Amino acid sequence: MPKSEQMRKLEDFENPRIVPLGGTLFAASFFLMKLLPARFMLERATERGDLKPGATICESSSGTFGLALAMLALQYRHPLVLVSDWALDRHLHRRLIELGAKIAIVEEPAASGGLQRARLQRLAAYLDELPGSYWPCQYDNPDNPLSYGKVAALLIDRVGPVDCLVGPVGSGGSMCGIARTLRSLFPELHTVGVDTPNSVLFGQPSGRINLSGLGGNILPANVDHTQFDEIHWLTPAEAYAATHDLHRTHGLFMGPTSGAAYRVARWWADRNPGKTVITLMPDEGHRYVETVYDPQWLASVPGWPSSVRNAPVTVSTPAGPMPGWSRLEWNRRTLEAVVGPGDASI
Template identity: 75%
Template sequence: MSIHTLMRKLQDFEGPRLVPLGADFFAASFFLMKLLPARFMLERAAEQGHLRPGATICESSSGTFGLALAMLAAQYGYRLILVSDWALDRHLRRRLIELGAEVAIVDRPAPIGGLQQSRLDRLDVYLRDIPGSYWPSQYHNPDNPLSYGKVAEQLVDRVGLIDCLVGPVGSGGSMSGTSRYLRALFPDLHAIGVDTPNSVLFGQPSSKLDLSGLGGNILPGNVDHSQFDEVHWLTPAEVFHATHQLHRSHGLFMGPTSGAAYRVAEWWSRNNPGKTVVVLFPDEGHRYVETVYDQQWLETIAGWPGPFPANPVTVAAPTQPMASWSRFAWKRRTLDAVLATAGAGHGQAAG
């Protein structure tokens, strides 16, 4: 059996369920979104001779991409080393180890780039010392956004015309890839990226992040800024509140990145009646039972229990401080173009 055939044994778990949330408002709700790009990247690497049978896969991850790699590596006989940090949920870590992954934890942030850069520095050591090792590089591998052509096709088949696509931005693959494919059919598609303050992805000065899977202290090459018409930033407390609202209002037990996207998509849908909106929900909420879904833990979060704004504040520049839900008209521009207008250089955003 070819590696191409083997890699597709988990493909039934890759696609989203389409859940109506309101009139002309749909959620593309994934069991584990990162299974799709992980399989696609490994499959392409095997076809191109970069990933040999039984080889070692090395990656930096504290979330669902690492889990997707662990599921695939266990099934197809690869060794997997994951470099992570303190944000790795203990239940997820236990599951990764059960799947056979070797998990290395870094505890000191790098002076520039924080824990993400510290993880990459440790990753470099493994890649250098292990012959034939392969790095999927989800932040920069063009096969990441390329894989989401499958999601775009499914959405068009099931929804038809889509006026607005909303989703969280981490590696950049899902939103950049899906919107790029959809625009081939719907040039007027309005794409909204969801980020968090202190994330460099859309120009905020780099600082400590308290949200797994959303934002980052290093700018991924797969974030195609020219795909975005609008960007929103939500604080952790706002994200967690929205995650609870999504669960209570629609019965969808999802992770906080889904809650963040839901808050923005519901607002846009409410303010644009008659427009068809699709929002991406990347993963389910099981690994957040002791955090996002635990009231005692929530009491430790700044800004909890609210009150929370019903609408975002429109900011003049993406570089300015954001104490609550904020939005900025990106207008499909590059990061350099936006920061030049804001009077800030690209170096500031790169952290």
């Protein structure tokens, strides 16, 4: 079977379900969102000759992008090396090993850039050791946001004109790719990014991030700050509470990044009646059964549930402490225009 045909065998799992959440609020609910950019990046790399038959794929991931690569690497018969850290869920770890991936765990953060930077340093060593190896580089690869044009087209087909897009920001691929495509047709589209404290993506000082899938300690090239009209930061406790609300209210069994996006989208939709709002929900909740969905584990989470805010506090700068749900009018500005000159990736 030609390589391009092999790479499309998992396409049925890439598209989201479009779920009404009441009024004109809809969820784009994914089985595993990262399958789409992973397949697209590998397909384009194969077409360019960057990924040779049988070559080793190397990537840094502690979440669903690594799982997507493991599924695809097994299908296309590529060895896979994943560099991860303590945030890698033990069940996901076992699944990745069963899929044939080699897992390298980084224990100590780098002096600047935290665990993400340390993982990239370990990844660079593997790329040097393995001749002909290929790095998808989800954070900086322009094929990542480009792949999401397919999702934007599906949203228009199913919902029609979109007034507001809300979603979590990690690599920047999904939100920036979908927003860029939608805005070419709907220039007044309002885009709301969801982040978490201690993430440098929108100007917070770098620190330990305790919410998997949101934010980061390095700034990906795929985060296009000029696509965003406002940014919200939610603490882990607030994301977990929202995840339970989503499950109990709508029966959607999703991960905490989806819950965080739902909380913000519900708030925005309630204040803008009649506006069509789409919120992105990246993955299902199965790997969080022993954490986010476990009452005993939740009881150990700082701030649970006493510090959970029901509405955001509007701030004037992203640089200050954020003990709870906060929002900033971003107004499609560059990061430098908001925080001033400097290296936000450190």
